[in-house]
Amino acid sequence: MKRQSIVAANWKMNGSFGLVTEMSQGLASLKLANDVTVVVCPSTPFLTALSDAFEHENMSEHVSVGAQNVSEFEKGAYTGEVSTSMLQACKVQYVILGHSERRAIFNETSTQVAHKVKAALDAGLIPILCVGESEAERAAVQTETVLASQLQPVIDEVGIERFSHIVIAYEPVWAIGTGKTASPAMAQETHEFIRSFLAKSDEKIAAKTSILYGGSVNAKNCEELFAQADIDGGLIGGASLKVDEFSVICLAAKGTQ
Numbered sequence: 001m002k003r004q005s006i007v008a009a010n011w012k013m014n015g016s017f018g019l020v021t022e023m024s025q026g027l028a029s030l031k032l033a034n035d036v037t038v039v040v041c042p043s044t045p046f047l048t049a050l051s052d053a054f055e056h057e058n059m060s061e062h063v064s065v066g067a068q069n070v071s072e073f074e075k076g077a078y079t080g081e082v083s084t085s086m087l088q089a090c091k092v093q094y095v096i097l098g099h100s101e102r103r104a105i106f107n108e109t110s111t112q113v114a115h116k117v118k119a120a121l122d123a124g125l126i127p128i129l130c131v132g133e134s135e136a137e138r139a140a141v142q143t144e145t146v147l148a149s150q151l152q153p154v155i156d157e158v159g160i161e162r163f164s165h166i167v168i169a170y171e172p173v174w175a176i177g178t179g180k181t182a183s184p185a186m187a188q189e190t191h192e193f194i195r196s197f198l199a200k201s202d203e204k205i206a207a208k209t210s211i212l213y214g215g216s217v218n219a220k221n222c223e224e225l226f227a228q229a230d231i232d233g234g235l236i237g238g239a240s241l242k243v244d245e246f247s248v249i250c251l252a253a254k255g256t257q
C-alpha cells in the first residue's frame with residue numbers, strides 16, 4: 001500500500017525569524033525521497049515568513065508550512081484565537097490539532113478537537129491529528145481505550161471518508177520531550193492498533209492513512225522507527241529546532257512503500 005511519508009516539525013513555542021531563514025535554506029538543499037513531504041509548523045507570527053521563504057527557495061512541492069493550532073470558530077469575539085481563513089492567508093496547508101500539550105495544559109477535549117478538525121477540513125487544511133496515552137494510562141493497560149476515545153469523536157464528527165485528508169500522529173505523552181522513545185516494536189504495535197481501529201469503519205481509508213510517530217525522535221533513532229511497517233514518518237519536537245539534525249530525520253523518511 002502506497003502511503004505518503006511525512007516528517008513534520010513542531011517548533012512549539014520556540015524559534016525565531018533567524019531559524020525561519022536557516023531552516024528554509026537548509027531544507028532547500030535536501031534531496032528528499034519521492035513521496036516524502038516535510039511540514040514545518042512554527043508559531044503563528046512566523047508562518048508568513050516561512051511560506052515566503054519556502055516560495056523563494058522554490059520548494060513548494062515537497063515542503064509545506066503548518067500551524068500548531070486553529071480555532072473551531074470562523075470569526076468574532078474570540079480574543080487571542082486564529083481562524084482557518086487567517087491560516088490560509090499565511091499560505092498554511094497543514095495544522096497540528098489535539099497535541100497532548102493542548103489537551104493537558106489548555107484543557108482541549110476530544111470533542112473540541114473534533115470540531116477543530118472539521119473546521120480545518122472545511123477550509124481545505126490538512127489536520128495532523130495527535131493522539132496518545134499518558135504513562136499511567138499505559139501502565140494501566142488503557143492505551144487502546146484512550147486512543148479509541150480520542151479517535152472516535154473525530155470519526156463521528158467528520159465521517160471516516162474525510163480521513164483521506166487527515167494525517168494521524170501517535171505521540172505517547174510519556175515520550176514527548178523526555179528522551180524516552182517508544183521502542184520501534186512498541187510504536188509499531190500501537191500504530192497497527194490505530195490502523196485496525198480505523199479499518200473497523202473503512203478498510204481502504206485505514207490502509208491509506210499516514211500515521212506518524214512522535215516523542216523524542218532524533219537523528220539516531222529515526223531510521224529504525226521509520227522502518228516499521230505502519231510508521232509513515234514522524235512529528236518532531238526538540239530535534240526539529242536544529243537544522244542539521246532535522247535534515248537527517250527528513251532524509252531517513254522512506255518514500256514509496
Ligand code: PGA
Pocket residue numbers: 010171175176177178179214215216217235236237238239
Ligand atoms: P519531542 O516532541 O520530539 O520534543 O519529544 C514531539 C512533539 O511533542 O510533537
